[in-house]
Amino acid sequence: MNAVPESEAPTGSLSDQELAGLDGWWRAANYLSVGQIYLMGNPLLHEPLRPEHVKPRLLGHWGTTPGLNFIYAHLNRAITARDLNMMYVMGPGHGGPGPVAAAWLEGTYSEVYPDITQDEDGMKRLFTQFSFPGGIPSHVAPETPGSIHEGGELGYSLSHAYGAAFDNPDLIVAAVVGDGEAETGPLAASWHSTKFVDPRRDGAVLPILHLNGYKIANPTVLDRIDREELDELLRGFGHTPILVEGTEPEYMHQAFAAALDRSLDEIAEIQRRARRDGHTERPRWPMIVLRSPKGWTGPKEVDGLEVEGSWRAHQVPFTNARDDGHRKILEQWLRSYRPEELFDTSGAPAAHIRDLHPLGTRRMSANPHANGGPLIRDLTMPDFRNYAVPVEVPGTGNVESTRILGTFLRDVMRENMSTFRMFAPDETNSNRLGAVLEVTDRTWNARTQPDDDHLAPDGRVMEILSEHTCQGWLEGYLLTGRHGVFSCYEAFIHIVDSMFNQHTKWLRTTNGIVWRRPIPSLNYLLTSHVWRQDHNGFSHQDPGFIDHVVNKKADVIRVYLPPDANTLLSVADHCLRSRQYVNVIVAGKQPQLQYLDMAAAITHCTKGIGIWDWASTDSGVEPDVVLGCAGDVPTMETLAAVQILLEWFPDLRIRVVNVVDLMRLQDHREHPHGLMEADFDALFTVDRPVIFAYHGYPWLIHRLTYRRTNHHNFHVRGYKEEGTTTTPFDMCVLNQIDRFDLAMDVIDRVPRLHRISAHPREHLKNKLIEHRQYIRTHGEDMPEITHWQWAPAAPPAGGGPGPVSTAEQ
Structure with missing residues (x-):
């Protein structure tokens, strides 16, 4: 991965006209990006900057933005020349001013936001809204046309890009990987996506590793390792890296154009060999490494301190821009892009800038794949x-x-x-x-081996x-x-x-x-x-x-x-x-x-919550207790507890409520699936104890039901961070969500059982001791646990005294 010295710049890649056009578009995007960070008035500098033209709070990230704009300009040239279907995924998402500027230059921004017009007033609104109350975020966001990638968190550019390319054979996804982002675990793993893309039926991802040297205050790892080490690393991930490195714009334009053309030619050849010739060997995909200064084209230094090429360019290079000295630096910086050449008198992009982007849906800011909703084909679903x-x-x-x-x-x-x-x-x-x-x-x-399974x-x-x-x-x-x-x-x-x-x-x-x-x-x-x-x-x-x-x-x-x-x-x-x-x-x-046949299952899932009549004994009467359950194991333990209780107290009035849609428990004012108050009260009563066996942490059920009339009577059992290597039923016992503890909880919560519960409680405690001794001797659960199924009430196991009347004494 040897860079060509700037003194030996590639020749012939770009004509003088192409070079001038690319550089002009890049300057226009950079101007618009700086304006978004700093300005809220005087967008075209028709007069000297005054303090009120500058935002009172300066937010945003400049350092990576000029590199993103540089890449965008070159991709547009390639799309137009080759009629490519291309998306742009921006890993350095805090370079948000760049893709916003690009979408405005391409006209897409004004199409989706008609008030942000392509004129001076629209430019002023474009600047003011950036990172401003009621405006747009400082990073690449859903509001940004052409984006599928939220830039607020780093690490996901490559995996998102490959996800977009799968099953999209004509799509090329240009994925810019920031060198800070490249230090994250998710990004490091996603380089292996080269082993999962099929050039016959998938599109292609062109990674562009953008090395600008710094994070907020620290250098980046990949920028500081030897060139040979970086080359070996990227080749090890399955790529052929092409390095473009420098600072001088004319050289960098020529070098990057040559690298991009070579990469796209290699992608086309890989796909041709796979699709026409049936070539199935895993290819080595091209990628580009762009090393450019942090805050490229920005102020070289401020207050005697280096800015361009240093960590100080990462966010806002200087923040006292309303002060006379810094405001002068800002104006000089903006004028260095020569805006009078880039925008006409109305504030619209000049004709030679406006003609440099692709048309219609070939614009990366308007690519249909970046707004996937209109492309959806409904699944063909079996019954x-x-x-x-x-x-x-x-x-x-x-x-x-x-x-x-x-x-x-x-x-x-x-x-x-x-x-x-x-x-x-x-x-x-x-x-x-x-x-x-x-x-x-x-x-x-x-690589595969003969005994591999379905690869x-x-x-x-x-x-x-x-x-x-x-x-x-x-x-x-x-x-x-x-x-x-x-x-x-x-x-x-x-x-x-x-x-x-x-x-x-x-x-x-x-x-x-x-x-x-x-x-x-x-x-x-x-x-x-x-x-x-x-x-x-x-x-x-x-x-x-x-x-x-x-x-x-x-x-x-x-x-x-x-x-x-x-x-x-x-x-x-x-x-x-x-x-x-x-x-x-x-x-x-x-x-x-298994509990419900298909007809009953559909009814139950449609409701999301309901009484299981076949497990309840309160038909036509008020229940003594409600047993709620959510989750497969809690449901089984609840039903087993019901059976135990009915063996001891045959006339106990129990209602079993099973929950499939957890959000049915929440108030309807908080969640669209939430039950109305009357419906919730009808299920869980307004004054009877509710013993609720839940799959997860118990307090979540309390959070969801805290507004309910009978919340004070909810007693929730679930996982309470007790775990180990043990038997399935012992997991329930450790967390007291087992049938024996649930049954005892019911006995303790139903007042009319208190005076007649001594023998049942003793029996249930004995069962817990028996369980513990059994698993430590045999290494598995007791047969009565592993073979339990729902059945009509029977005399209690273990020689208990038999049913106890719960009639009022």
Whole structure:
């Protein structure tokens, strides 16, 4: 990766006219970028700058912006010359002034925001709104035309770019990777995406590593390592890097144009060999390394301190711009771009600037893939009812629910082989979804061995042991209008907490942007969950992602806890058809009881919450107690507790309420799925004790129900951070969500049981001791636990005294 010395600048790449045009467009974008950071008046400098022309609070990032503008200008030249379908993903997202300036120069900004016109008044509004109350953020954001990438957090540019390129064979995604961003874990893993792209059916990603040397105050690692070491690193990731390095604009334009042309030629040749000649060997994809000064073209120094090429250029190079001395520097800086050559007397881009960008949807700021909603093709969905598990008696059977879901997803995949993918960190088989491999393979373009399992370049199951990369790929795929599912072990989905945050913020913001169309929902399937991670132990036991999810605004998040296979099928069908949400489905993969036939499951999931009459004994009368449950294991333990209670107290009036849609518990004023007060009171009463067995941390149920009339009578049991390597039932016992503790809680909460509960309570305590002794002797749960199924009440096990009348004494 040897750079050509500036004294030996490439010749012939650009004509004098092309060079002048590129440099003029770059100067115009830089002028508009500086104006956004600093100005709120006098946008064309028709008069000397006065203090009131400068914003009182200066916010934004200048350092990376001129590099982003430089790259944008050159990509536009290539798009026009080659008629390319190209997107621009900006990893250094805090360079927000750049893509905003580009969209304004291309006319797209005025098309989507008609009040930001291409004239002096529009330029003034463009400047004033930037990082200003009621305006737009300082980074690349949903408000920025052409963006699919929120720039508030670093690390996701490459994975988003590859997600956009999958199944888009004519698309080239130029992904600018900042050298600060390159230090993040998510970005480091996403270089391996080269092993998952298929040049026959996918588009291409052209990474452009932008080395400008500094973060906020520190140097960047990749800028400070030897050139040979950087070259070896990038080649090791599967790229052929081309270095463009320098400071002098004429040389840099020629060198970068030559590098870009070479890269695009190599991409075209890779795709030609794959598509025409059937070449299947993994190619070495080109990439560009651009080393340019931080804050390029800005002030060389301010107050005797170096700015251009130093960390001081990272954000706002000087902040006292209303003061006479700094205001003079600002005016000189702005005039150095020669705005009188770039804009006509009305303030519109001059003709020679206006003609330098592509037309229509070839503009990167107007590329349809950057606004994926209009491109969506609805999934062709098989009828989920055809995959139903027969349920003749509720609470019986022994079915792996996610394995049933896998057969449904297999046929979703079969019917949508260019618009649907599955993503998982090496867990598709583990999570019992392996049926999809009957119709496709795992995507893999690296070396294979004879005993490998379902690996092929054209596979559609995306597996890499990086939750960040899976999430980034899926986000890029969804944002460009396609569909997918991310399955993951529940405990480790926390790894993408921050990525989830950013995506929900994107969805919330785009809900208020008219020209942004809804995109397919991000669907998480969390299995291998807390209650059946007994074999892996404490490290794998954490249901807290749900708590993180419900912190977000109600208009974008949904949480589902289907208790069996038929409810899981119904929920999955609904989520795959939905738009503009993050759907979290938590479902176990181990063999479990089945409760509802398909007709009942559809009714139950449609309501999201309901009384299970077949498990309740309060028909026509007021209940003594309500037993609520949400989640597959809590549901089973609740039903087992009901059976124990009815063995001892046959006339106890119990109501069982099962929750599939967790947000039904919240007040309807807080979440659109929330129950009206009267409906909630009808289910849970206004004064009776409610014992609620919940899949996750108990306090979440209290958070969701705190406004309810009967909240003070809610007693929630769930995971309380007690875990180890043990048996499945012992996990429940450790957290006191087991059937014996639930039954004792009911006895203690129902007043008329107090005087007649001594023997039942003693029996239940003995069962807990018996359980502990049994598992430590045999290493497995007692047979009465492992073989339990729902059945009519019978005399209590263990020689108890038999039923006790609860009639009033």
